Amino acid sequence: MRKLILLLICGMTLGVYGEAQSAYDTPPVKKRTSVPPRDTTELPDNSGYNGGVTSDTSGLLQNLPIEVIKDSSGNELINGAKPSMRRDNILADNAGDSTATPLPYTPLYSTDALYRVRVWRVIDARDRANLPYFYNSSIDGENTTRLINVMIDAIKNDSVQAFSPIDDRFTTPITFDQAMAAFGGGTDTSASYDLDGNIVGYQVRHKEISADSIYKYRIKEEWVFNKRDGKTYVRILGIAPLINYTMSTGEVMDNSEHAAFWIYYPDLRTKLVRTLIPNPLNAGGRLSWEQVFENRLFKSTIIKSSLDAANGYTKWPLTASQASQIQNELNNLSKQMWEKPSAAN
Numbered sequence: 001m002r003k004l005i006l007l008l009i010c011g012m013t014l015g016v017y018g019e020a021q022s023a024y025d026t027p028p029v030k031k032r033t034s035v036p037p038r039d040t041t042e043l044p045d046n047s048g049y050n051g052g053v054t055s056d057t058s059g060l061l062q063n064l065p066i067e068v069i070k071d072s073s074g075n076e077l078i079n080g081a082k083p084s085m086r087r088d089n090i091l092a093d094n095a096g097d098s099t100a101t102p103l104p105y106t107p108l109y110s111t112d113a114l115y116r117v118r119v120w121r122v123i124d125a126r127d128r129a130n131l132p133y134f135y136n137s138s139i140d141g142e143n144t145t146r147l148i149n150v151m152i153d154a155i156k157n158d159s160v161q162a163f164s165p166i167d168d169r170f171t172t173p174i175t176f177d178q179a180m181a182a183f184g185g186g187t188d189t190s191a192s193y194d195l196d197g198n199i200v201g202y203q204v205r206h207k208e209i210s211a212d213s214i215y216k217y218r219i220k221e222e223w224v225f226n227k228r229d230g231k232t233y234v235r236i237l238g239i240a241p242l243i244n245y246t247m248s249t250g251e252v253m254d255n256s257e258h259a260a261f262w263i264y265y266p267d268l269r270t271k272l273v274r275t276l277i278p279n280p281l282n283a284g285g286r287l288s289w290e291q292v293f294e295n296r297l298f299k300s301t302i303i304k305s306s307l308d309a310a311n312g313y314t315k316w317p318l319t320a321s322q323a324s325q326i327q328n329e330l331n332n333l334s335k336q337m338w339e340k341p342s343a344a345n
Contacts, residue, residue, distance in 0.1 A: 117305060164262075189203070307326050
């Protein structure tokens, strides 16, 4: 009898355990009216991504998308007036001539060059004489004709080659992005969040640099006295925007002025002749940037020349008096040559 009772108790215990184990293995499924499709799109692995930008992405979460944000004009660094969505004037045509081409230069030959001088000078757009050209304003309210904007647009859209500032002999071509990186604008990376506060991606935005902050340009040119026609010719070889090194505190380093990049001036002439600015000497009139440079309508200061050593100048930039002396020699170049008739024979 005692054995029978024990067998009954064991059977009841095993039955209860079996029901419990069955309930654990197969939990009840809640009824769902519809099942949303699963998103099988793979997110890119951005562990080594830099997207061609200078922003540090080493601390970003893995496998989240990174979106590079540009402004509406696609201009990453140099800011300017936003383009109008409608024709913001009453004229039926545009002022620029998209088919204009610069006049060809008179050929100069080494056998006819009795005198050659290499000159480096700086144009400061803040100078009162330069303000009407380099800080020109238009009734249309756009500053796309600002020289720095013209240069950047020429590199980006007109296949004008930019060169590294490691020298001024145009030896090392650089890309548009490398030219822009020279301004130190860089990028800022910020996280994007969903409604629950989770990071779902990142946005990389380019820092803007004001066009007003680029106000100095270095010019490399050559002066040649041509015995064939007895004239002095001045030809610009290169042009470079000048910038200063800026510390992380935002302070500008003293005596750190340097070229951001170089452009071979003859390559830029077509862009310059097709870019018109208000003519300060003719109300309502216009002139091209090429006219400004070819007609020497700018004021500048010589900082170095191939005449320095002959004058005993060993350091540059030249002092104001030294620069004035070099400029006087250049201005009298034709006169000096005519006073030496034996040199022309």
